[in-house]
Amino acid sequence: MNNIAYICPITKVKLDYHAISNKINLDDSGFYYADKSPYVYPVINQTPIFFVFPTKITQSFFVRNSELIQKIKKGGICPDKSPEKGEASVQTTFTEQWTNLGDDELSFTYTHDDLIYLHKSVWLHDDPTITKKINVLNIGCGFGLEAMVLSDIFSNATIYAIDLNLSVVKAGKNLIEKSGSKVIPIAASLFHLPFGEDTFCHIHCQGVAHHTYSTQDAYKAISRHVNPKLGSIFFWVYAWEDSMGMPGFRGALIRMYWFLSHRLLRPILSRAPSSVRAFTIFTMAVPYHFLVSKRRGRLRDKWKFKNTMHGLRDMFTPQYAHQHRWNEVIGWLQESGFEMQVQKKHDFEKKFSQRMLGIGLFGKRVA
Numbered sequence: 001m002n003n004i005a006y007i008c009p010i011t012k013v014k015l016d017y018h019a020i021s022n023k024i025n026l027d028d029s030g031f032y033y034a035d036k037s038p039y040v041y042p043v044i045n046q047t048p049i050f051f052v053f054p055t056k057i058t059q060s061f062f063v064r065n066s067e068l069i070q071k072i073k074k075g076g077i078c079p080d081k082s083p084e085k086g087e088a089s090v091q092t093t094f095t096e097q098w099t100n101l102g103d104d105e106l107s108f109t110y111t112h113d114d115l116i117y118l119h120k121s122v123w124l125h126d127d128p129t130i131t132k133k134i135n136v137l138n139i140g141c142g143f144g145l146e147a148m149v150l151s152d153i154f155s156n157a158t159i160y161a162i163d164l165n166l167s168v169v170k171a172g173k174n175l176i177e178k179s180g181s182k183v184i185p186i187a188a189s190l191f192h193l194p195f196g197e198d199t200f201c202h203i204h205c206q207g208v209a210h211h212t213y214s215t216q217d218a219y220k221a222i223s224r225h226v227n228p229k230l231g232s233i234f235f236w237v238y239a240w241e242d243s244m245g246m247p248g249f250r251g252a253l254i255r256m257y258w259f260l261s262h263r264l265l266r267p268i269l270s271r272a273p274s275s276v277r278a279f280t281i282f283t284m285a286v287p288y289h290f291l292v293s294k295r296r297g298r299l300r301d302k303w304k305f306k307n308t309m310h311g312l313r314d315m316f317t318p319q320y321a322h323q324h325r326w327n328e329v330i331g332w333l334q335e336s337g338f339e340m341q342v343q344k345k346h347d348f349e350k351k352f353s354q355r356m357l358g359i360g361l362f363g364k365r366v367a
Ligand SMILES: C[S@@+](CC[C@H](N)C(=O)[O-])C[C@H]1O[C@@H](n2cnc3c(N)ncnc32)[C@H](O)[C@@H]1O
Pocket: 087, 090, 091, 094, 095, 098, 107, 139, 140, 141, 142, 143, 146, 162, 163, 164, 165, 188, 189, 190, 191, 205, 206, 207, 208, 211, 212, 314
């Protein structure tokens, strides 16, 4: 259940809610507004949309509900700022990626039980304070599967699940119902969060910040929302060493993939029309699915064509996928006063029989 007040991500004033009870568009649930601010934020399918820039979905909400909006908030307008660099492309490519996968039981290569083990034991070290946390911010929740996992792990917390992609709006009401109101879906950018600073007991940001224009700026934007006394953060990003630091034949293969993805496909596909992206990914997915992915791996019986498409979209279509060195990321967490635990490589590799990738740090504020 929502126990945190939303603030306007542009003017920082506290927002009020007005519910819509019309029969024109049953998905239009209401809107957030404030007396001291001109901006109005739609709630569609029970999901508040706190983008600071206009999108098709928010603009058509304004057209549908203009009379009511003006009655409640005279002069209320759709947020009119610009997206951060590259955000429009990131939003489009990830909306396609998650909408096509939808509510599948596999998120990337993990089942729900895998994800519980991975998050709770490998990444959060079975920390005894987990059940004491009352609110958690899940940044970049995708379609919401990750938020559902966090709601099982942080058993006494409300999980605020935010993402820039619009599939989170589609997941909205269903996510609230499935989680018994423990997950609150929100469409927003991590650079413009609708929350006051120091709000959260825990912030979970896994595989997200490296897809923004600057991983370090993204880290700074989210880490200031961690409670200064008892708060914690889990931060996972791509590691430079995984692709550039590997010796031998394997290293050469990984560097070749890096070149193909970063120098060739990402720049073209992230900017291409949706249909070109869909055609290219489909063309790659057909041979890849039948020759490689369907034959391999622990979960091959559950693995479907749409999982292959999802994986390929993730590998080749987001505009940014920065890689970082361990010391660089450790430095960011240290500078903002976190004591850190590193992801449990040995436990991961024993359980999943695959190489552990990325930089995964669990940082705790020291009281
Ligand atoms: C690779 S997915 C990871 C999703 C999820 N954490 C998981 O592992 O299942 C990266 C997610 O980050 C989101 N994202 C990228 N930039 C963002 C931003 N500025 N604000 C919020 N979410 C963002 C994308 O929309 C996408 O859903």
